[in-house]
Amino acid sequence: MKIIIYLDILLLVNFLTGYLLLCAAGHLAGSETSGLRLLAGGLAAAAASLLMLLPPLPVPLQLMSKALVGAFVVRTAFSWRGWRMFGRQTAWFLLLNLIAAGSCLLLSLRCGIPGLQVNNLTVYLNLPPMLLLGCILAVYGIVRTLLFLFGAPRPAEIWQLRVSLEPGRTLSLPLLHDTGFFLKDPYSGAQAVLVEYAPCAGQLPPDLRACLEGCFYQEQWPEPPPGRAIRILECRTASGRRLLPALCVKDAALSRQHQTIRPGELTIVFSPEHSMGGRFCGLFGTDLLTSRPATRKGEDGRWISVG
Numbered sequence: 156m157k158i159i160i161y162l163d164i165l166l167l168v169n170f171l172t173g174y175l176l177l178c179a180a181g182h183l184a185g186s187e188t189s190g191l192r193l194l195a196g197g198l199a200a201a202a203a204s205l206l207m208l209l210p211p212l213p214v215p216l217q218l219m220s221k222a223l224v225g226a227f228v229v230r231t232a233f234s235w236r237g238w239r240m241f242g243r244q245t246a247w248f249l250l251l252n253l254i255a256a257g258s259c260l261l262l263s264l265r266c267g268i269p270g271l272q273v274n275n276l277t278v279y280l281n282l283p284p285m286l287l288l289g290c291i292l293a294v295y296g297i298v299r300t301l302l303f304l305f306g307a308p309r310p311a312e313i314w315q316l317r318v319s320l321e322p323g324r325t326l327s328l329p330l331l332h333d334t335g336f337f338l339k340d341p342y343s344g345a346q347a348v349l350v351e352y353a354p355c356a357g358q359l360p361p362d363l364r365a366c367l368e369g370c371f372y373q374e375q376w377p378e379p380p381p382g383r384a385i386r387i388l389e390c391r392t393a394s395g396r397r398l399l400p401a402l403c404v405k406d407a408a409l410s411r412q413h414q415t416i417r418p419g420e421l422t423i424v425f426s427p428e429h430s431m432g433g434r435f436c437g438l439f440g441t442d443l444l445t446s447r448p449a450t451r452k453g454e455d456g457r458w459i460s461v462g
C-alpha cells in the first residue's frame with residue numbers, strides 16, 4: 156500500500172516533538188538553556204526527520220547518521236558545558252526518543268492502526284497528528300511528575316579557590332564540587348584538588364611554571380625550585396593512571412556566594428589534560444567541605460563560623 160507523507164505535517168509534528176523532548180532531556184540532565192536555543196533544537200529535530208525520505212542506507216551509516224543527528228540536535232539546543240554534560244544530555248534525549256517511539260508503536264499495535272514504515276532508523280506511523288503529540292506530551296508529563304516527586308538533579312556547584320603563592324601573587328581558579336572525587340595527599344593526609352595547568356599557567360610564578368612544564372614535557376623531571384613544596388603523586392585521570400606534580404600550600408580559601416572554607420593545608424595537583432569544559436578548571440571532593448568549619452560574612456562584614 157502506497158503511503159503519502161505530507162512534509163508540512165511531518166516537519167511541524169517533529170518540531171513540536173523535538174522541542175518537548177529537549178525540554179524533558181534538559182530537566183533530567185540538570186541543564187538549563189534558553190527558549191531560543193530550544194526552538195533551534197526543535198527546528199534541527201524537524202530537519203532530521205527528512206532522513207526518512209532518503210534511499211535506504213547501509214546499517215553502519217544509519218547508526219552513524221542517527222548518532223550524529225542526535226548529537227547535533229542536542230548541541231544546538233544546549234550551550235557547551237563539557238563532554239560529561241554533553242553525553243548526559245544526548246543520552247537522555249535519545250532515551251526519551253526511544254520511549255516516545257515505543258509508545259507510538261504500542262498504540263499502533265493495540266489499536267490496529269495501519270501505515271507503519273521504517274527507513275534509516277526513522278519510524279513513520281500513519282497516526283493522527285494530535286494522537287502523536289498526545290504521546291509526546293504524555294512522556295513529557297511523566298518526566299515532570301517524576302521530577303516533582305523526587306526532585307530535579309542538582310545544578311553544578313562552582314566554587315572559587317584562592318591561594319596566596321607569594322606576596323603580591325594569588326592563584327584564583329573556579330573549581331567544581333565533584334562528589335566522586337576522593338584524592339588526598341598520601342604523604343601529609345591533606346585534602347587535594349586537581350586543576351588543569353593551562354588555565355592557571357599565567358598566574359604562577361616563573362620558577363614554578365618552568366618546573367611544571369618540565370614535568371609535563373621533558374623526559375626527565377626537573378629539580379623543584381627552592382622554597383617550593385612540590386611532590387609527585389599518582390593520580391587517576393581521563394587517560395588512566397599517571398604521575399602528576401603537586402604543590403603544597405598553607406594559605407588557601409574556597410568560597411561560594413557567602414560561604415568560605417579555609418582548609419589550612421591543601422595539595423594542588425596539576426594536570427596537562429584539557430577535559431573540564433571551560434566553566435571550571437579543577438575538581439575537589441566533599442571531604443574538603445567538611446574538613447574545616449565553614450564561615451560566612453556577618454552583618455558587620457567580618458567572617459563568622461557557621462559549622
